[in-house]
Amino acid sequence: MLSVLSYGRLVARAVLGGLSQTDSRDYSLVTASCGFGKDFRKGILKKGMCYGDDACFIARHKSADVLGVADGVGGWRDYGVDPSQFSGTLMRTCERLVKEGRFVPSHPVGILTTGYYELLQNKVPLLGSSTACIVVLDRQSHRLHTANLGDSGFLVVRGGEVVHRSDEQQHYFNTPFQLSIAPPEAEGAVLSDSPEAADSSSFDVQLGDIILTATDGLFDNMPDYMILQELKKLKNTNYESIQQTARSIAEQAHVLAYDPNYMSPFAQFACDNGLNVRGGKPDDITVLLSIVAEYTD
């Protein structure tokens, strides 16, 4: 029965493919990550892919490649809570969900929602909050499905131009949407958005498209044109060159973040909001750089 179905699907796909001239090959993402924690411990990757308070994951399942970044909100340090614990656990949980196939590629908000509710199932009383961005590539349909909550985000670059990007979600200046678990005494006082509030989008990708997923540490310090300039240096789709480019982007953002005279996108945005700010924005930086390539087993 199953085989009949799968043959049927193959035939249907062949016919459809013949009609619409689309690519019947499966795509996948070749992804490299790089990042810097704010406190100068260069590129130190804590267990479970954490850069400072940022966390990320790269996971694959049989039908999809999934990436995610999360930026733990630093304010929790004042409560004696390590902000990376929340973002790190969130990302690790999402990674497990993907690896165990407990997700629908076309519904990345579902990954975020389930991941968040799993955090509440932990015996450890987790505290903290985090922004999150999930990017899913459906291998067969070549569609990129994304969910974004807060000010992390992604860019899709094709032929040197940004063809698709995430929308930033902010309550007010420098206060992004965030998933959070607050202590009972602070309930209501802490910003907490439902994972369902995440902004989701779908986009058809082509072979060779570059997808850059990063936390606000990158986007606050590097304007698009600089990112595109770096991406131009990327010539082929092997992992090493992607890794190199990811590193040089992260490094550059890291340098700019500590440049007091540099007019960063963040500083510009602050000026627009009536704040006189100059220089970069020292922050944790996480960069996931992916290229859409043909799927090879």
Add this chain to the structure above:
Amino acid sequence: MFPMLTLLSMFYYICLRRRSRSGTRSEVLNSRRAMESSQRSLPLSVEVEQYAKEVLDFSSHYGSENSMSYTMWNLAGMPNVFPSSGDFTQTAVFRMYGAWWEQCASTPLPFRRTAHSFHSQDYIELAFEEPVYPTALEVLETYHPGAIVQILACSLNPFSQNPPADVRWEVLWAGEPSKAVTPQARQFSPSIKQINFATNLIRLEVNSSLLEYYTELDAVILRGVKQRPVLSLYKMPLIDICDLSDSEEEREAAEALAGKSSTGNGYFDKLPYECYSSHLPSKPLSHDSSLIQLIASHLTLPDLCRLAQSCKLLQQHCYDPLQYIQLSLQPYWARLTDTSLGYLQNRCTLIQRLSLSWTGNRGAVTATGFCSFVKACGMGLVCLELACCHFLTEGCMEVIAQTCPALQELNLSSCDRLHPQAFAHIAQLTSLRRLILYRTKIEQTALLSILTFCTKLQHLNLGSCVMIEDYDVVASMLGARCRSLRSLDLWRCKNLTERGLTELVTGCRLLEELDLGWCSTLQSSSGCFLQLARRLPRLRKLFLTANRTVCDSDIEELAAHCPALQHLDILGTRMVSAASLRKLLRSCSKLLLLDVSFCSQIDARMVQELSALFPAVSIKKSFTQPGRPAKLSNRGRRTLAREQRERGD
């Protein structure tokens, strides 16, 4: 005539036995020959190593039904935690540990004549990709190891469409309940018995009664060869005389033989026998026969069946329905079939307590077989245990409801394949005292009608019933109708709020045990726990597991109003301090269990201190090992504690 017949059939039986044995003997010879030849050539098959592919069935778990934290499904696939030790979400955790649950009033009495070798409390069944002849089996136990008491393999391939003619379960390994010296992770690799069929269905049975905390299992590795290993045949398994089905056919023959004559038993005939089934149990029995009956009453069921084969007199004693007032077939789950139930039917006419828990899966017992047994023997049933009986259908529940008017205890725990509509019939059992619906698909309407009619309920377990939409309605119904409720388990009910809890504790003032573990919608700030403490003076067990809002004032109120408190679980709250715990320990002198795991203000040193001061209390503090993210949480906790100390000073 009759002695002739006896002799003939005995001879026939001996012949049968001989033939079956000689058959196996020739197999042995063959295998020996095969082994000799194989010794000359290279080894034929390579060992395959595989992790579990799928979790098929289990009796209980700690986690939520729709979650992947602490659920049994975590046992499938690669290890997530091993070789680290500690209390992690990614592992499989059972619902219970230790002897705490056995001390509770809600726990039913154990069944008489349960074999001492039967220790299993919980089980899990795992399917692997490839059927193999097992050579080794490893269980990665990552926290408080030692619970596994039995490992079994099944001849049925769960992924194959055509099931084998007979589904056989073979014990690969069995042991006593134990406790490892440390709670640290270990790889449990018992030496397993070789079996003569390929298997990809493994069952683990556990007993956590000796453990200090929940055991956590990470993964199971099955090693084996695809081709039948010659060595395994060489070690021929002994003919299992305990085999219930085997003795059954003999007994059938014996039954046919018995006829009505009373000769041929030698001196045994001189022993008196009365047919007790015609007597009222209250009537005094003659000494000798009551002695035989008394002796027989201590035998396990297979022994009783074997004794019945020895002579006709003893057979009459062993078949006496008075021997079957209470019967637990749970230890024989692997062998119980419709046929064996049919044999027992005649003997069980006076049965009052019956346990069919774990039995009859994969078609061994059918709904029809069960129904005909209940119709024949159910009249006097007081207690019926049907945990994990996946043969149950709505029709079965209807038959139970109609034929067992006196039923007081019904356990349907983990019957998660039973259709929601089936539960509506329970409402007809108006004398119910104890009802276990843990992990079932009961819906609100059915439950409300049960609560309306079964007003004598004393013990009710609604743990992990995911289909109930509004627990507040259920709780207020309980408060209004079931005033004699003594224990209530609402473990992981998703939406109980202070409204429902208030009505519950106002109505059910006799409550002694209340499990509100993982009911995260209860907010301490509403004062619901204070009210609970004030209204339930008889409270002996209270689980507020993972309610992050439980605070000092709640604990102090418990200390002031609940002197009978024995078990308290407040895992995972940041708001309880050592001072209030001290107060609690001082005033609740009967306290035995106090779980303060992941309570961020209570560190390990404090637990040590309190344990030294109150040695009678077992104070639990679970841990996640350093090197994992939990280390950070420890640091966070410490800073928080320091802050509070400074603030306090």
